[in-house]
Amino acid sequence: MGMHAGNSEPRSLIQIWQAEAYPQSEASPCFLQFQFVCPRRTRMKCVALLLFLSGWLVPLASAQEHFQLGAYGDYFRISQTKTNMAGLGARAGIKAFSHVMIEGEMSYDFKQAFSENFNTTPTVTVVNSNLKALHGLFGPKIVAGHGAIRPFFTVKGGFINFRLDPRPASVGTAISSIENLRANNVSGILYPGAGLEGHIGPVGLRLEAGDEMYFAGSTHHNLRVALGPFIRF
Helix, strand or coil, rough: CHHHHHCCCHHHHHHHCCCCHHHCCHHHHHHHHHHHHHHHHHHHHHHHHHHHHHHHHHHHHHCEEEEEEEEEEEEEEECCCCCCEEEEEEEEEEEEECCCCEEEEEEEEEEEEEEEEEEEEEEEEEEEEEEEEEEEEEEEEEEEECCCCCEEEEEEEEEEEEEEECCCCCHHHHHHHCCCCCCCHHEEEEEEEEEEEEHHHHHHHHEEECCEEECCEECCCCEEEEEEEEEEE
């Protein structure tokens, strides 16, 4: 009993020192929850936001490989008369297989280019032409590779229409030429061609050249070059 009574005072002092040095967790539960739980909730919200954005952006990125719309400047050399024509065109394509797109396009040539040598310096003059040419093409484009710059080749069939029209070129005259197509002034064409296309994101640039052969009595071979931008979506 004496030893038990003699040790009661030191034991009480140790308990008091432990209470001051190591306070119980119940003293500040709100503070601890704010300091440790809140950052965890913030991280969870950030992860949820990233997952949400990736769920939207991944389908959009993959959808860029399915469709193409483009416009281009067109050069067409008529071999029969050695006439250099120039105009504008537009095309649309839809992906059919992994490396194959089905395209349809139409172009309207309304300018004529003349080359001259003046003081041994070659010059090119482009003027409005009375001769107009309307082209329509449809067929596959086969792309090689998956990189940002890809070669391709194409084989398309369609028609070409030549007409004399002194009116200045406009959207109205182009539409009028389409509406007034007749079987007796339309020739069938076959167009094999090749080129390069490159893109940064959804926007790209395409260059192609080929032999546009039209059949009028016999086969006529004509150089065709097209250059212009496109978008993928």
